[in-house]
Amino acid sequence: MTSWSIRLHESQYAYPIVESIHVWTLCVFFGLAIVFDLRLLGWVMRRVPVGEVSRRLLPWTVGGFVIMVISGLLLFSAIPVRTYQNIFFRFKMLLLLLAGLNVWIFHSKVYRSVESWGRNAVPPRSARIAGALSLILWIAIIVSGRMIAYNWFDCDRQPQPAWINSLTGCVPSATND
């Protein structure tokens, strides 16, 4: 695992290629998730039933998500320790958890009755809230993901406020080697 990690991180092409794949699948996943969220808000494709949008686009969204997660794990494995202690990475993981929770609540509660409201130009309040939450969470996830590369709170950049170090799990004296 260690030699794999070093090889990926130091490779001239593999790391940029994996990162490019991460961005491509982000386009497929995030792009189509945006379309679905905007439909839930009643802001786009008002004439297309929500159930139809979900049925036709969800397979692409899921496919994009799976490759995005795999490429994301590869990127993580190239720089594991520094990333794990990165405040933006931790924030991103927390937001991902919340986004997952939102999907779960939406599908187990709101979406069940889609046949009764799916043809409405503007879906009911609960669906609009799920769409708005999803949109906000994914935007925040992508922003924090981009910020992982610019870590202003890296463990090696001391001194940092104590609360930052406790959030990142940095131990200043031990990391100054």
Add this chain to the structure above:
Amino acid sequence: MISLPLSFFEWCEQGRIGTNIRESTWMFPAIEAIHLIGLGFVAGAVLVVDLRLLGLGLFRQPTDQLAEDVEPWLIGSIGLMIVTGSLLFLSEATKCYYSEPFWIKMTCLLLVLIFTFTVRRYVIRTRRDAMHPLLAKIIALISLGLWFGVGWGGRWIGFN
């Protein structure tokens, strides 16, 4: 490929906006993040229509209706990307001048914008659903291929 004199790029970079962005620690990342959000919206608006042209995704909907529905989002998000992209460019214009991916990106961008708002738009509007499936597929593949070039170039500017 497009070519402009180096002096133009140096002039861009020495301007006040570019200098402010370059000297700030957070402005470049913040603008880059907004650029990336814009990318998501562009991708969504492009993919819905191109998948439809390929006979995939929302294949039961009329193509011209889908294209019409997402067009405000497409134009708005392309506008957002051009504004944020220009700001990023101003902060590192000479780096871009020497970057091959930058020139590939700009060439693809120019081509895809022309193609999207002339050929692709015209064919979708006039042929509606009587479009030959092969023509539809060719249009979708040209669009996706050029957008791929734009995004690929964009990501690789950062790896130089």
